[in-house]
Amino acid sequence: MGAARLEQQIAFLLEADKLKAILRRTPLVDNSRQENSAEHSWHLALAAVTLIEYAPEGTDLLHALRLVTIHDLVEIDAGDTFAYDTAQHESKEERELAAAERIFGMLPPDAGTQLRGWWNEFEAMQTPSARFANALDRLQPLLLNMESGGGSWRSHRVARSQVLHRMHPIQLWMPGVWPFVLDTIDRACAAGLIVEQ
Numbered sequence: 001m002g003a004a005r006l007e008q009q010i011a012f013l014l015e016a017d018k019l020k021a022i023l024r025r026t027p028l029v030d031n032s033r034q035e036n037s038a039e040h041s042w043h044l045a046l047a048a049v050t051l052i053e054y055a056p057e058g059t060d061l062l063h064a065l066r067l068v069t070i071h072d073l074v075e076i077d078a079g080d081t082f083a084y085d086t087a088q089h090e091s092k093e094e095r096e097l098a099a100a101e102r103i104f105g106m107l108p109p110d111a112g113t114q115l116r117g118w119w120n121e122f123e124a125m126q127t128p129s130a131r132f133a134n135a136l137d138r139l140q141p142l143l144l145n146m147e148s149g150g151g152s153w154r155s156h157r158v159a160r161s162q163v164l165h166r167m168h169p170i171q172l173w174m175p176g177v178w179p180f181v182l183d184t185i186d187r188a189c190a191a192g193l194i195v196e197q
Helices: 003-021 037-054 061-070 086-104 109-124 128-147 151-155 160-173 178-190
Strands: 023-027 034-036
Touching (some): 023 151, 034 037, 037 128, 128 151
């Protein structure tokens, strides 16, 4: 454990602080401002601890926490891609891969490879922990949008079909939460927060 290794780790941590400046489209529950990506990651970590009983069989909580903690670090370079912006999604993979290369490349090779592997795992959604993490990543904005009076749904005229498509990982991997999600979407439609399509 040399000084050069520690310097790389500290540089990475300081770089990661930039995630606090990346604004998402989702507002805070009190609608006072937009949430930033670091707050989103923290909220997912808390959701993982709180909702672990709904996780797919085989989920490792500590590993799910790792995944939600690092999953949006690429947004430091790539920015937040709004879930319902189809045009921006066309370049998302390319932007995020370049960001992952640079950001995880700041770490010593063994640590960078490990964190990059976790990021890849989150994106691939093939393991129980990654599926849980991804389902939480869909659930959290649903909660904030609903509680803030429509949030990004309302401001971007998001349709019911779009929200249902976006929430599909919850149906697959957290079926115990799915009735709540459907009820939330129904209430949002009835309140005019989501376009009924």
